[in-house]
Amino acid sequence: MSALSALRYRFNSLTQTLTVVNQSLNHHTQSSILVPTFILCSQFSSKQQSNDRNEDKNDVVSLFNRDPTSPPRLFVVQPRLRPDTFLQAKLNEALCLANSLEEQREGYFETDFFDKALPPHIVVQNPILRSSRARADTYFGPGTVETIKCHLYTSESKGEVDAVFVNSILSGIQQRNLERAWGKPVLDRVGLIIEIFNAHAYTKEAKLQSELAALMYKKSRLVRVRGPDGRYTFGTTGEAEVVSARGRGSGGRGFISGAGETELQLQRRRILERRNHLLSQIEEVRRTRALQRAARKRHGGSHNKGLATVAVVGYTNAGKSTLVSALSESDLYSDSRLFATLDPRLKSVILPSGRKVLLSDTVGFISDLPVQLVEAFHATLEELVEADLLVHVIDCTAPNLDEHRTTVLQVLQQIGVSEEKLQSMIEVWNKIDYEEGDMSDDEPLDDGDEDDIASEISSGLEDDKANSSLAVECSEGDFEETIDNIQDNCSDGWLLSGDDQENVGDHWLKSLDDQRGETLNNSGTETKLQSQAGPHVQISAITGVGLQELLELIDERLKTQDETLKAQNVVERGFFDRKWRPSHADDAGMAVEQ
Numbered sequence: 256m257s258a259l260s261a262l263r264y265r266f267n268s269l270t271q272t273l274t275v276v277n278q279s280l281n282h283h284t285q286s287s288i289l290v291p292t293f294i295l296c297s298q299f300s301s302k303q304q305s306n307d308r309n310e311d312k313n314d315v316v317s318l319f320n321r322d323p324t325s326p327p328r329l330f331v332v333q334p335r336l337r338p339d340t341f342l343q344a345k346l347n348e349a350l351c352l353a354n355s356l357e358e359q360r361e362g363y364f365e366t367d368f369f370d371k372a373l374p375p376h377i378v379v380q381n382p383i384l385r386s387s388r389a390r391a392d393t394y395f396g397p398g399t400v401e402t403i404k405c406h407l408y409t410s411e412s413k414g415e416v417d418a419v420f421v422n423s424i425l426s427g428i429q430q431r432n433l434e435r436a437w438g439k440p441v442l443d444r445v446g447l448i449i450e451i452f453n454a455h456a457y458t459k460e461a462k463l464q465s466e467l468a469a470l471m472y473k474k475s476r477l478v479r480v481r482g483p484d485g486r487y488t489f490g491t492t493g494e495a496e497v498v499s500a501r502g503r504g505s506g507g508r509g510f511i512s513g514a515g516e517t518e519l520q521l522q523r524r525r526i527l528e529r530r531n532h533l534l535s536q537i538e539e540v541r542r543t544r545a546l547q548r549a550a551r552k553r554h555g556g557s558h559n560k561g562l563a564t565v566a567v568v569g570y571t572n573a574g575k576s577t578l579v580s581a582l583s584e585s586d587l588y589s590d591s592r593l594f595a596t597l598d599p600r601l602k603s604v605i606l607p608s609g610r611k612v613l614l615s616d617t618v619g620f621i622s623d624l625p626v627q628l629v630e631a632f633h634a635t636l637e638e639l640v641e642a643d644l645l646v647h648v649i650d651c652t653a654p655n656l657d658e659h660r661t662t663v664l665q666v667l668q669q670i671g672v673s674e675e676k677l678q679s680m681i682e683v684w685n686k687i688d689y690e691e692g693d694m695s696d697d698e699p700l701d702d703g704d705e706d707d708i709a710s711e712i713s714s715g716l717e718d719d720k721a722n723s724s725l726a727v728e729c730s731e732g733d734f735e736e737t738i739d740n741i742q743d744n745c746s747d748g749w750l751l752s753g754d755d756q757e758n759v760g761d762h763w764l765k766s767l768d769d770q771r772g773e774t775l776n777n778s779g780t781e782t783k784l785q786s787q788a789g790p791h792v793q794i795s796a797i798t799g800v801g802l803q804e805l806l807e808l809i810d811e812r813l814k815t816q817d818e819t820l821k822a823q824n825v826v827e828r829g830f831f832d833r834k835w836r837p838s839h840a841d842d843a844g845m846a847v848e849q
């Protein structure tokens with residue numbers, strides 16, 4: 256089996272299995288359930304929610320000018336990674352990300368995830384693996400840029416491409432230069448994830464937070480690049496820097512009144528104004544959430560006891576929503592699309608001891624979760640920080656399970672979850688029902704020449720090569736040459752920019768390397784983030800295996816926590832009593848004796 260078919264097989268077998276699983280639930284029922292039947296202490300009443308959802312309905316925030324009525328077709332560029340299992344996992348994730356970008360309408364997606372064709376894609380040389388540093392201007396070397404360009408043209412001739420997705424982190428300059436080289440909008444990993452959040456945002460809260468993240472990302476991408484004529488230009492298509500009237504006349508008269516505002520300054524100002532507006536609205540959301548949490552803690556439980564919240568966290572697509580639905584016998588929206596859930600949902604569950612608790616389903620994480628999203632989704636993520644107990648769901652079928660675990664732990668630490676809560680977190684391995692198809696004739700990705708593989712993996716291009724003049728330039732024989740032998744001095748003037756930039760991509764791969772070092776090393780040295788040796792419970796949220804055991808474990812952990820808290824309270828009360836007891840001689844003596 257060729258590397259391409261192996262990859263297709265893996266992707267298809269993954270999606271097919273999930274299709275079968277999904278068939279057990281009626282699609283339309285699933286789709287419509289985002290209008291929740293029961294949201295405890297929700298921030299808005301259901302009537303309010305529907306109003307909120309209708310409000311700003313046409314406000315589609317997009318990082319590139321995509322048509323919101325139909326999902327964009329993306330061409331996926333995956334830089335090579337090692338080992339092959341890691342590359343395979345990252346490529347699969349990139350393809351799922353590319354297919355996940357679709358506007359959500361009235362609570363459901365028009366396209367079934369499994370009906371979507373595999374996006375055209377290519378695996379290329381990784382500039383960071385090769386020279387430990389990516390090019391400042393185009394990230395890839397000129398040979399790779401050209402190779403991608405001709406593969407892109409071939410795909411485009413079939414009407415397949417609206418934009419290019421590079422599964423790496425690019426700087427603003429690199430992105431702009433690649434857009435010019437390829438004549439297509441370019442999205443990097445951060446951009447695509449933010450774009451997906453914007454497309455999937457449905458409630459007012461999610462929309463506000465996603466828009467804020469997109470704005471902050473946009474702000475960091477406002478760059479000027481040198482045009483073909485050597486002058487600085489602004490904008491994707493290289494418009495000249497526009498000067499607005501603002502600034503003129505404000506600081507003086509006539510010639511000393513200032514040069515006005517450049518396009519760059521104008522865009523920045525607009526972004527900052529909108530940002531302040533969004534921040535004030537998000538602050539309101541946070542305040543409301545905090546009040547509701549406090550109310551739950553005070554009166555939510557039986558016998559006037561507080562109601563404990565158990566937050567279900569995990570990598571995106573791990574099965575969090577399916578698990579919460581199964582435990583609470585409800586029907587939260589679940590989908591193989593990444594980031595299907597953006598808003599926290601609370602569902603009540605009765606534990607084996609008879610105790611009632613709230614299960615919270617929330618947004619999933621991903622490696623390199625954009626910092627803009629973490630900051631913007633502060634109000635949502637705060638729910639996790641405030642939860643009494645965390646349940647970490649891991650998809651045990653993921654080949655890079657350790658990386659998923661590390662990513663989630665890193666994000667939890669980043670948002671301020673205490674060490675104590677991380678220690679008491681329950682780790683659950685989900686999808687134990689999953690059976691891998693027969694992979695006996697599957698070849699490892701890297702068998703043979705790695706550049707042949709890169710050519711092979713490029714989807715749907717092989718057949719066209721013989722006929723297309725462009726394909727002649729991309730023929731496999733030339734491929735190696737294109738990548739290896741073209742000198743790095745071929746960049747046109749416009750590729751070079753005067754603007755300084757940092758190599759964010761380097762950081763990304765370095766962090767990948769670090770993670771792989773941590774997660775794939777066999778030295779036996781445990782990092783702090785890997786203190787968990789294995790799962791506490793193994794379950795299948797679909798078949799129900801292990802769910803009772805999980806509920807018992809939650810019960811037990813909460814009980815232990817209650818006892819610890821009680822003990823602490825006794826100690827604290829003792830201290831309090833000693834400190835504030837009236838200064839009667841006998842009492843004081845007793846207090847000392849205690």
Ligand SMILES: Nc1nc2c(ncn2[C@@H]2O[C@H](COP(=O)(O)OP(=O)(O)OP(=O)(O)O)[C@@H](O)[C@H]2O)c(=O)[nH]1
Nearest residue numbers: 571572573574575576577589590594595596619796
């Ligand atoms: N085979 C199998 N598939 C499962 C299981 N649990 C969930 N899935 C599937 O995994 C996919 C993702 O499930 P979700 O519950 O949406 O995952 P999630 O973690 O909520 O994902 P996001 O909300 O996108 O972060 C869906 O297609 C589910 O049907 C399981 O136990 N076994």
Ligand SMILES: [Mg+2]
Nearest residue numbers: 575576595596
């Ligand atoms: Mg979900």
